[in-house]
Amino acid sequence: MTEISDFLPHRPSHLAARTVVFIAFDGAEPLDLMGPIGVFSRAEELAPGSYALRVASVDGALLRTRSPLSLAGIVPLSSIEGRLDTVLVAGGHEQAIHQAATEVALVEWLNRRGRQARRIGSICTGAFVLGAAGLLDGRYVTTHWAAVDLLQQYFPKAKVDPDAIYRIDGPICTSAGVTTGIDLALALVRDDLGQEIASAIARDLVLFLHRPGRQQQISATLVAQQSAGDLFSALLVWMLDHPQEDMSVNALAERAAMSPRNFARRFLREVGKPPGQYVLELRIDHACRHLEKTGWSIERIAERSGLKNADTLHRVFRQHLGMTPAQYRARLAEE
Template sequence: MRKNRAMPNRHHVAVLVRDGVLPLELGLVHQLFGVARSPEGTPLYSVRTCALEPGPVRTDADFVVRVAHGPELLETADTVVIPASHELDETDRVLSPALADALGRIRPGTRLASICTGAFVLAAAGVLDGLRATTHWKSVERFRSTFPAVHLDPDVLYTDNGDVLTSAGEAAGIDLCLHLIRRDHGAAVAAEVARTTVMPPHREGGQAQYLQSPVSPSEDHGSTAPAREWALRHLERPMSVTDLAERAAMSTRSFTRRFRREVGQSPRQWLIRQRVERARQLLERTDLPIDRVAEAVGFTTAVSLRQHFTRTLGVPPSTYRRTFRGSAHTSSS
């Protein structure tokens, strides 16, 4: 597992494309990993595209992309990303001989990630058996019937099983790439990538893919956004769902319902995540003791911070700081 490891050299990302590839999915991988820099300005990733055979590859638009590399590129990759192919992904339960041969070149331990229905490829290769995965919500029923050994979660943006990750539709691929950059190099680097590409720095993987029902015309037309903005400015304060509802001039019940529709998770889940994210920034950029960090982000005790931080990120605050504090400090000094 490659979680939160240091990477002194460039991390090699190979993007495996097939006929019918979505141009946005191909481009977003190159864009996001391509602009990631160390505090000294050194590129952190190299990103190259490969195909089952070098040459032209059809997209789902009115142009082709010319790919210089064949599947041999996969042999040296640290991460392999598989975008969707609308022509191929939902047609077969097994891999074609050429695709099976290509995936067979990947070294054990290489990180694998899919975007959208690229998850069908990973499932057909058997690497998702017994794991949690997601794909585009329109493909859920076909995926479930084709790969019953996979624990499909159709309601999330992406899943992370360590060295095997999946994401939902095209935009969720952006969230997955930022998640990987954050996991590899910390929140500061991922936030800079997000700023460079003018996008939000974080959407949690557990957020809903889409809003399943429209807002009823009979309901209050207010938004929870002002309450969220207020909460972000005052994370150090104790606050309840009732407090936030009052800020939005709604009943607690209406606020909770509207919040879940707008954000995709409950107010409490969102608030915990925002506090963890703020704690992550403070651990990277300051020397505050853990108990002061907990106080600054609204967790009542250092124990509470450790519990939520570890549950959310998989490592305790002290370990996270040892991993990422050095490079972030260099950036601010």
């Protein structure tokens, strides 16, 4: 039986392992740590000698995370010697982040040692800690959607992207948090070790390989589903699963057992937008996902997304996204 190690490239033995430091603190979000650590750990298993992983805090004491989980085996930042490759700061709840961002020893370490790393980044609200160290100035960055405005307010010199799930701008890499920390870590491993290892990790962790960093944190259709009441919740799920079906007001009203006029009025009140606008945004979301996940032709994507043909898909993308489907796909390939 062929083992994965038979075809995955390995880091030459004469090269030192890349030191990756995950910075934690009391109140840190455990998923911000465990997700990226899992990705880098799998990479080390597949390509031994690639990474040396450390979880560190200011004093190295037992850490109480945001959950009932506590973390042992933490090393003090002062004990980390040698060249640093990657430093990633976890996020956490508001009080924990405030304490971390005002922890003089941590901020000084990030300024002194973090700046020496090949790349330094954050998961979720860990971006505020990087900002406190002056590392976000002039850089495109992101954080959790609920904190993007506050991040921009606190650090006006940063170029905060409110939609992206992660951004990599030179040596600074930031993510929107929780599961998107996995996406960022996978992108970093792919840059280091190549597509084959990244693909193997994604399969092992049952991940979607390479969610592009500029993908929106929250789609328009998800926002609408969250705001809709019980009357339309089942209908919205059906619409999401059947983009090719007839979604005219008359057809949807019939499915909801309502008159078209009453349906349109109630839909606007509960979902927050007219049925036609919602249907178009839903189909655009479908087309974007197919462009991200598949190598299908534009014609096939248009058909499967309910946009009928390539001409319609091109027109819709130019009007609503400011680019053609081919340009959208090319942008993803560059990330």
